[in-house]
Amino acid sequence: MCLAVPGRVLDIEERDGTRMASVDFGGVVKEVCLEYLPDLQVGEYAIVHVGFALQRLDEASAKQTLELFATLGMLQEEFGDPWELAAEAGGSPLPAAGIDTPQEAQK
Amino acid sequence: MKYIDEFQDPDLARRLLDDIHSTVTRPWALMEVCGGQTHTIIRHGIDQLLPEQVELIHGPGCPVCVTPLEVIDKALEIASRPEVIFCSFGDMLRVPGTGRDLFQVRSEGGDVRVVYSPLDALRIAQQNPDREVVFFGIGFETTAPPNAMTVYQARKLGIQNFSLLVSHVRVPPAIEAIMQSPRCRVQAFLAAGHVCSVMGVAEYPELAERFRVPIVVTGFEPLDILEGVRRTVLQLERGEHTVDNAYPRAVRPEGNPAAQAMLADVFEVTDRAWRGIGTIPGSGWRLSSRYRDYDAEYRFSVTGIQTREPAECRSGEVLQGLLKPHECEAFGTLCTPRTPLGATMVSSEGACAAYYLYRRLDITNASLEASTVV
Numbered sequence: 001m002c003l004a005v006p007g008r009v010l011d012i013e014e015r016d017g018t019r020m021a022s023v024d025f026g027g028v029v030k031e032v033c034l035e036y037l038p039d040l041q042v043g044e045y046a047i048v049h050v051g052f053a054l055q056r057l058d059e060a061s062a063k064q065t066l067e068l069f070a071t072l073g074m075l076q077e078e079f080g081d082p083w084e085l086a087a088e089a090g091g092s093p094l095p096a097a098g099i100d101t102p103q104e105a106q107k
Numbered sequence: 108m109k110y111i112d113e114f115q116d117p118d119l120a121r122r123l124l125d126d127i128h129s130t131v132t133r134p135w136a137l138m139e140v141c142g143g144q145t146h147t148i149i150r151h152g153i154d155q156l157l158p159e160q161v162e163l164i165h166g167p168g169c170p171v172c173v174t175p176l177e178v179i180d181k182a183l184e185i186a187s188r189p190e191v192i193f194c195s196f197g198d199m200l201r202v203p204g205t206g207r208d209l210f211q212v213r214s215e216g217g218d219v220r221v222v223y224s225p226l227d228a229l230r231i232a233q234q235n236p237d238r239e240v241v242f243f244g245i246g247f248e249t250t251a252p253p254n255a256m257t258v259y260q261a262r263k264l265g266i267q268n269f270s271l272l273v274s275h276v277r278v279p280p281a282i283e284a285i286m287q288s289p290r291c292r293v294q295a296f297l298a299a300g301h302v303c304s305v306m307g308v309a310e311y312p313e314l315a316e317r318f319r320v321p322i323v324v325t326g327f328e329p330l331d332i333l334e335g336v337r338r339t340v341l342q343l344e345r346g347e348h349t350v351d352n353a354y355p356r357a358v359r360p361e362g363n364p365a366a367q368a369m370l371a372d373v374f375e376v377t378d379r380a381w382r383g384i385g386t387i388p389g390s391g392w393r394l395s396s397r398y399r400d401y402d403a404e405y406r407f408s409v410t411g412i413q414t415r416e417p418a419e420c421r422s423g424e425v426l427q428g429l430l431k432p433h434e435c436e437a438f439g440t441l442c443t444p445r446t447p448l449g450a451t452m453v454s455s456e457g458a459c460a461a462y463y464l465y466r467r468l469d470i471t472n473a474s475l476e477a478s479t480v481v
Contacts, residue, residue, distance in 0.1 A: 003143055004249060004301045016264055033226060035256060036366045047304060047357055050196070051224025052253040054363055055304040061356045068115055068328060072150075077455060082197025082221040086210050089453070090201050091445045095214040 003078055004049035005069065006062035007032065009042050023048055026066040028079045111156065114329050123333040124156055127340055134160040135343050136292045137336065138285070138428055140278060141299035142169030142456025143327040149461040151329045153336075161340060164292065164428035167281050168299050170246040171198050171454035172426060173381040176416050178274040179204035181409040182243055185272060186212045186219050188407070192235060194228035195243040197221045202450045205414050225257035232261070232269035241403045244273040248302045251275045251392055252366035255373035258394065258401045270403040273393055276379055278302050279310040280390035286318040290429055295343055297325040297335045300354040307362025311350045319348045326354040373398055382450060383416065383423025422449035425458050432462040439463065 007023035012034065014020070019034040023046075030051065034040050037053040045062035046053035057065075069075050077085070087094045114120035139145060145165045148154050154163045167173055183204045186193035193209070200210045200221070213219040218238075222228050225242050232240035244254040254271060261269045278299060285291055298311065303324045311322045321342035325335030335353045342349065352358055370392070379391025394402045404410045416423075419437055424430035432438055432451070442448040444463060451457035 004304070016260070018260065030223060031226075033224075033253070033256065036252060036363055036369075038365070047301065049249050049301065050253045051226055052256065054249070054252070054301070054366065055357050055359070057357060064115070065328065079223075082200065085197065086200040089444050090210060092210065092214075095210065 003074065004047045004054065005075070005078055006045050006057050006065050007048045007053075008045050008062070009034075009040055009053075011042060012040075021053070023053070025079065026070055026075055028075065030079075110152075114151070116330060119330060120333060123330070123337050127161065127333070127337050128158050130337070130340050130344055131158045131160050132344060134162070135294055135340060136162045136164055137295045137297060137339055138164045138166045138293040139297040139325070139332070139335075140166040140168040140282070141297075141302070141325075141327060142172065142454065142458070143301075144168070144297060144299070144325065144332060145458050146456060146461045147327050147329055147332055149458075149465045152465075153329060153332055157336065161336065163336075165425065165431075165458040166285070166296075166428060167381060167384065167426040168247065168278065168302075169426075169451065169454050169456040169458070170250065170276065171202055172422065172450040172457045173276055173384070174199075174202070174245045174274050174450065175380040175382045176204060177380070177412050177414045178245075178272070179208075180414050181404065181412050182209065182272055183207060183212055184409050184412065185241055185403060185407045186217045187215075188239075190239050191407075192218045192220060192231055192238050192240045193243070194220050194222045194225075194231060194240060196245075198453075198455050199243055199245070201447070201453045203447055203453070225254050226260070229257050229261055229264075229266065229269055232266050233264075236268060238268060239406075240269050241407075242269070242271050244271040244275065247276055247278060247299070248306045248370075249299075249304070251374065252305055252363070252369055255369045258373050258398055259369060261401060262398065270401050270406045271394065272403040273374075274379070275374065275392040276381065277376070277390050277392065278306075279314060280387050281381070282314055282322075283318075284384075284387045284390070285427060286314075286320065288427065290427075293320070293428060295321040295323070295339045295348075297332070297339060298322050300324060300326040300331070300357055303352075303354070303358045303362065305363050305366050307367075308350050308352060308358070308360050309362075315348050315350050321348050322350045324350070324352045324354050324358050326357065381426070383420070383426050385423075417448060420449035422451040422457075422459065425451055432459040433466065435459075 023032040228242040374392035451459040
């Protein structure tokens with residue numbers, strides 16, 4: 001949960017008076033709030049934590065980190081299905097109630 | 108992974124390690140504060156690559172691990188109510204409360220949902236105006252600003268059916284508590300990089316001076332950790348105790364002022380209990396009185412829940428760096444990820460989970476490996 005992942009801003013829009021962006025994390029695209037980095041532009045990279053851009057990052061560092069995370073399977077940990085991960089960790093079947101599906105758009 | 112050639116840049120890793128080996132002349136104990144750093148260290152065998160005199164002590168920087176049992180029980184109580192949609196990050200699902208966890212609440216029919224961002228929970232509230240949506244707001248200074256912004260947005264948009272069960276914690280008071288413990292062996296800190304991305308470094312010089320400890324802001328990738336250790340050891344050997352930023356690509360000295368301003372608006376500092384450790388003065392945030400309407404503890408009247416932690420779990424000692432996970436008698440036997448006694452065995456950032464995942468099978472010959480890899 002404390003993992004913050006670098007991502008690249010694809011596009012920006014205002015929603016409910018809030019600056020939001022689509023951000024690409026090595027293939028997984030998520031909606032990210034830019035209120036804490038209001039001058040972040042399309043094409044730039046930032047460190048994103050739980051859907052919020054927290055600090056700018058240079059492109060080379062961002063790409064290097066993303067490559068490392070992909071190698072170590074950490075992107076799967078961050079963006080995979082948490083119910084499946086929890087079920088596997090506990091050796092339990094998935095809860096019967098309708099599981100919410102991962103909301104990210106796969107690219 | 109215990110060999111240098113498995114590092115992203117093996118040549119740089121070797122140079123950093125050589126530098127550390129040639130600098131060290133006597134024993135030093137360093138605490139890494141961040142649970143993500145603990146996992147990197149164990150996963151890559153960094154502790155085994157370092158000189159014997161350099162000991163890495165694992166700190167309390169796993170937000171899931173330090174969330175008090177009574178807060179978990181409050182979450183379970185609220186999540187069980189039929190009118191509630193309870194939203195959480197995925198890593199809270201298996202954290203044991205008294206007798207059960209959120210995963211079981213879901214299995215029993217509770218509407219527990221996992222979200223990527225607290226803003227997703229707010230959207231669920233907008234889409235379900237006839238339900239009460241509660242978000243489980245835990246975490247350090249990295250996670251608190253997103254949660255603060257979500258409550259701010261809820262008020263701005265006039266969303267009434269959203270609230271936050273809040274148990275946020277702050278790193279500097281934890282460092283202070285660790286240094287004040289009579290059993291403390293820590294001589295320097297690797298500060299958590301992403302916490303500093305938000306908060307900057309302003310809170311650390313006073314701590315470094317008062318306790319005469321070097322504090323080196325460190326990232327969580329393998330080479331970041333080696334560089335953090337290198338700079339820390341250099342200071343220790345020179346008898347220095349300053350704040351140094353070894354993670355400048357992600358940490359500016361001033362941090363993120365917009366995030367800090369939102370924290371100051373929505374939250375106020377409070378005493379906070381840490382699971383396994385006890386109450387640390389001024390170590391947490393709660394919603395400020397202006398946002399009390401959004402506090403799930405009051406909305407669902409669970410402020411009175413008190414619980415006692417199981418005595419057989421020694422995670423409190425692990426979190427304070429007083430015990431290594433495998434030194435606990437229950438480790439790997441009574442306590443495993445499938446049957447965890449405490450959160451340190453559950454969380455993806457917990458020290459016990461790190462040892463179980465990456466170290467369990469080779470504990471007995473760890474010293475042998477350490478002597479052959481460098």
